[in-house]
Amino acid sequence: MRPFSYLRPTDLSHAVSALAAEPGAQVLAGGTNLVDLMKYDVAHPTAVIDINGLPLKEIEASDNGRIRIGALTTNAQVAYDANIVESLPLLSSAILAGASPQLRNAATTGGNLLQRTRCYYFYDPATPCNKREPGTGCSAIGGVNRIHAILGxxxxxxxxxxxxxxVALAALDAVVEVVGPDGPRDIPFLAFHRLPGDHPERDNTLLPGEIVVAVRVDAGRFARHHSYLKLRDRLSYAFALVSVAAALDIEDGRILDARVALGGVAHKPWRDPLAEAEVAGKPPTRDTFEALAERLLAGAKGQGDNDFKIPMAAKAIVRALTQAAEGTPQIQSEKRIR
Incomplete structure (x- = not known):
């Protein structure tokens, strides 16, 4: 591990100014990703800004049905919060599908948004990686790419x-609250993460010096018809090969609104609101869901080892939407796919 300076600010303005003043600084919250990256010699912060002393640990429910989740709330705190379980069960289910109980007790909401890819080559400084060192190449293209992207x-x-x-926050149209040198701003969740393009080293649209302070989500409409389906190599403590956050608003046998976000398939949670809009007014049937899956996966491209993800994703979308329509969501404590 390389030397770095350490600062634990006591207020948000101090944290922002410290982060902006040191171009090589990084924020530390739960540390479940950053500390690993430092140990692997992948991340080399010149300064670590520990924000755990800041008042960002509350979950607040407002009268208008909006829930505000502080950036330092732990994954476990969010997953088991009574308001989240009742109003945003899709979010609770998605969190419980991830990591282990020990990690969920430490990992934070803000840190979860900012965690970096688990690509083997990114974690191995001995191999070329454009995300870790721009301009060196992508070893996964033509290499071992079973877990890699099929979209975007x-x-x-x-x-x-x-x-x-x-993935759940993308489906629920969350908003990310950030504060930086120029003050606060809101970022729609679908605009927070980036596709790789020519700058894969950039994971998100945060500006220099900005810190995530909270996530806002409107609660209610999808509490009845939802499901989070995660397909992986083992049933616990594994990252998704394909995951689906499905949410439906159904009335009188017709779909009023459909939300489908995919994980494990792209550089960011994958959604296509135009494709979702095409099912409005249609019945929640297998034919409807198969047509939506086909549209969502239009342009999907395998890299060889991960070709299987395309048919897997199509079937997972239909399965998750069927679970959501029937009101029988995937239960994360069950060691089987429903």
Whole structure:
């Protein structure tokens, strides 16, 4: 591990100014990703800004049905919060599908948004990786790429975003609150993470010096018809090969609104609101869901080892939407796919 300075600010303005003043600084919250990256010699912060002393640990429910989740709330705190379980069960289910209980007790909401890919080559400084060292190449293209992207990739990077929580937040149209040198701003969740393009080293749209302070989500409409389905190599403590956050608003046998976000398939949680809009007014049937799956996966491209993800994703979308329509969501404590 390389030398770095350490600062534990006591207020948000101090944290922002410290982060902005040191270009090589990084924020420390739960540390479940950053500390690993430092140990692997992948991340080399010149300064670590520990924000755990800041008042960002509350979950607040407002009268208008909006829930605000502080950036330092732990994954476990969010997953088991009574308001989340009742109003946003899709979010609770997605969190419980990820990591282990020990990690969920430490990992934070803000850190979950900012966690980096689990691509083997990114974690191995001995191999070329455009995300870790721009301009060196992508070893996964033509290499071992079983876990890699089938959507939104570029010739610079085919890594995937690893979060489960973020897939649910994408489906729920969350908003990310950030504060930086120029003050606060809101970022729609679908605009927070980036596709790799020509700059795969950039995972998100945060500006220099900005810190995530909270996530806002409107509660209610999808509490009845939802499901988070995660397909992986083992049933616990594994990242998704394909995951699906499905949410439906159904009335009188017709779909009023459909939300489908995919994980494990792209550099960011994958959604296509235009494809979702096409099922409005249609019955929640297998034919409807298969047509939506086909549209969502239009343009999907395998890299050889991960070709299987395309048919797997199509079947997972139909399965998750069927579970959501029937009101029988995947139960994360069950060691089987429903």
């Amino acid at each position: 990739a570029s010739d610079q990077c085919i890594a995937t975003h690893p979060s489960d929580m973020c």
